[in-house]
Amino acid sequence: MNSLPDQPDQIAVSVQDPFLSLLHTLQKADFYPHPVREPIQCLQTHCSVVLLTGDYAYKLKKPVNLGFLDYSTAEKREHFLQEELRLNSPVAPDIYQEVLTVELTDNQWHWQKAKKSAGDNSQPKDYLLKMAQFPQDCLLVSMFEAGKLSSQDIIALALKVAEFHRETVTNAEINSFGDPAVIWQSVSDNFLATEKYLGIAQSPDQYQEICQFSKDFYQTQDHIFRERQAMGKIRECHGDLHLRNLCYWQGKIQLFDRIEFNQPFRFVDVIYDIAFTMMDLQAKGRTDWAYLFLNTYLEQTGDWHGLQVLPFYLCRQAYVRAKVTSFLLDDANLNEVEKQKALVTAKGYYQLAWQYSQLGQQKEKKIVLMTGLSGSGKSTIAQHLGQFLPAVHIRSDAVRKHLAKVPLNEPGKADLYSKAMTKKVYQSLLDLASLVVKSGFNVILDAKFDLVLWRSPIIKFAVQEKFSLTIINCHAPMEVLRERLQSRRGDISDANETLLLIQSLDWQDFTESEAPLVFYLDTSAAEENHLPEALLRIFLSSSD
Template sequence: MSETPPGNLLLALQNPELYNHPVDGFQIIETHISQVILTGQYAYKIKKPMNFGFLDFSTLAHRKHFCEEELRLNRRLAEPLYLDVLPITGTPQQPVIGGEGEPFEYVLKMRQFRQDQLFDHLQETDALKPELLCSLARQVAAFHDNLEPIPDDKPLGTPEAVYDAMQENFDQIRPMIDDNHLLRQLDNLEAWTRTTFERHRELIAKRRKSGSVRECHGDLHLANITVYDGKVTVFDCIEFNEPFRWIDVINDLAFLLMDLESRREPALANLILNTYLEYRDDFEALPLLPLYKAYRALVRAKIALFTLSNPVLAEQEKEELMQRYRNYAQLAEDYSHIPNPYLLATVGLSASGKTCVSAVMAGELGLIRLRSDVERKRLHGLAPLEDSQSPTGENLYSAEANEKTYDRLAKLASDLLAAGLPVIADSACLKVRERALFASVAESQGVPFALIHCEAPEELRKAWIRERKSDASEATEALLEAQKGWFEPLTAEESTYTAHLHTDQEHVAEAVADRIRQHFGLPPG
């Protein structure tokens, strides 16, 4: 049997005299597992005495433990928000928060934040700015990097556990739908999941063995991210179920990407992914993304069906939930489509707009972006924004370092293309040898290839260099001068597969993205 706290406790807690701080008024937020009392400056969260199997708050000891877990886990990313676990003593009619005596309940004390700063609200009001997402991606990358890998003796994150979680979706969804079209779709998704999992079983096992399974957030989506005190803050991770959070880091990220894509924000999802990869060298994980994103979409689809069983719902609410199921199931099906990889590579002198163009094109076309400025520093143990203090043509920019950088870009591009992912290499490619390297990669993988030649007036390029900040590029005006003698003009053959962009003109990247779609026979954006 579960312990049930008295029903009048919530009412009794709405007394300003119980709190050691000013109270602006009371507002209650209720979910199926908790109740949150908003007071203006602080929020107090009480766990309901529920047992759903995957979640057990049925005893006071369990609720205390999971309040403490919620505090511990969320302080990793949101320390300013998560303050303390406090006992509730006294009686349900006259409770005391943080008092002496035998507790009959526990409450998690948090700082209250503005609801209109939640990322889901910002997205719905077209206020989710790219700089917020870049900050989020960097934060998630650092978070994943700093987590301890799963101990060998902890039986979580294995290929079997990964597949069981995916199979559970199908087993639970199937009895809740009776539409033949939806059942056929579910059967096809189940078959695709099984064959895709088997194809990647060894990679899943390898990543666990190499430490990629970690104690992650587990519930990384827009409604659990806010701007607090001017900083992007991720909160409300999974505290109640270890298998839900001891997962591959790319599975953690997949939820955020899927959430953005379900909201028809593929360019923002692409920005998150490429920024994350700049700060975390985890290109190896990318073949698993479609599988994990489809899994996350089907979890959301399943929740819609679970909610549909509520007997008090109106007909319109039921129709909306059924449509939500269809939307998520369709998104999962979209992830199962056969990929159409191709390779693009930029060409141009420093500060000619290559980075801006490649970023826009990556968002427009869903490309993985490889940046020479980032990978060059990674080869030397530097973060993207660290200053190498290398003179022009020396150290990181010597001929030897340059060759190693292009070899790395080519190797990464080859691996990603082999996994079915389209790629854009953002680099100067001033030498015929460097451009030929990418052409040979595309040829060996049997995919289309194009060069994107970026040009801009010299004075404008100098101005852009002077204005540039918070970027991996270390180009200087001295480098611009030196590059004039390094650039080897495009050959006649190269010109046949080169698009020329004058980057001082507006919307050129979007225009060339449309040309690429048409040239390679891609679906419209």
């Protein structure tokens, strides 16, 4: 997918005079009770202004009512700033500090020094959210544009989001927003809002296909949305999880600017958040990182079930970005060059939404079995292959621990590796393979697959459903395998040298019928960050 340019950072909006006088005052260095770095930068969006003063940033909400958000009164602006502080302090404690009051007396704005009694409306007032200011080059989008974002940063981001989703709350009220009818209302509103841009930013045929995909999904997958509710996957999420709302500061990734103004945008399926980040990465031309992010998150959470709704939410998030960017075409404050840039960006997002709507229409899905003894490098190869194909990568080690409810970073006891549990693991891998490919994604199953008993059901499934199947057998000399296991740190696998010996004795060679499907890969000399060219040629030729 081609990279899309971001929409313009600043959008001028006409507002009333009290707001303009306050904004003018906030751009004066002597207004602040602390040293200020001049000139004060003023960053605007359609609904707020952020003033960068050096050590601190101040957010001022504009007195606007846009339907999906309402900041039209001072009371509402205070409420939503307090909500923003409440929501963001847990995930970005180094950034968010306090809500401050300013009041207008004798035609001059002042900081309110003491909290006044409730109902005291003697002076006009407004409110500011005070935050610690971090360098703008700490934004993940800035790091991306500067070529400083790495695959390790993407992994760290996925781990952070997985932790956030584990800790964020849910309850009966929040869960009710996962009702299919509530979800559909939000999606259908997007379609109504973009009808005026048909023939301008998207074609009527494209619009109809996206609408039809979304409507069909809503009508035929009603039970999946309800299963997500029953599983507790509707939570108080971020709601706007793209690279402009993420930063690397104080030695860690921080999520900020959670949506506070609209509950249906925040009380959502956790996969809604994941889809936003994936879509943003793919819009920037990094499908490989989108799948690295997805696979890391799914391994941590075990939420492979969420892949069933991922195409729906990917399409939805791309369409929302297209809609918001389309609105810029009507902004009288933008010049023709800016509008043309917005048009190109909107077209790209509409095209991306259409591509997501076609995920289930791809003729041939790929199933890859990674086989080999512990330490053979199959998980490392699988991780890179997952980014290349791209594909969902599922490790048996993660499946095993999620089934037993054992934390991934803790070693399992003997019963975790019993014959009964191993049988459950391989059955789960088969079930997940079916779920993944039928949801529109390629899948890599990463396990020993040392017995014909474990391999044959997957092969039978692929043949019956007419999916492409490749078996990759990773191997290396035993001394290399032992060295790798001895030096392994921080991996979810519990394999050791004793287990390696048992595996080598129990291994069953590939049968005559399996042999044509097998690609043998010697990983003893494989480069850690690159897929072997011979392996790449297999998949490149199969996609011709």
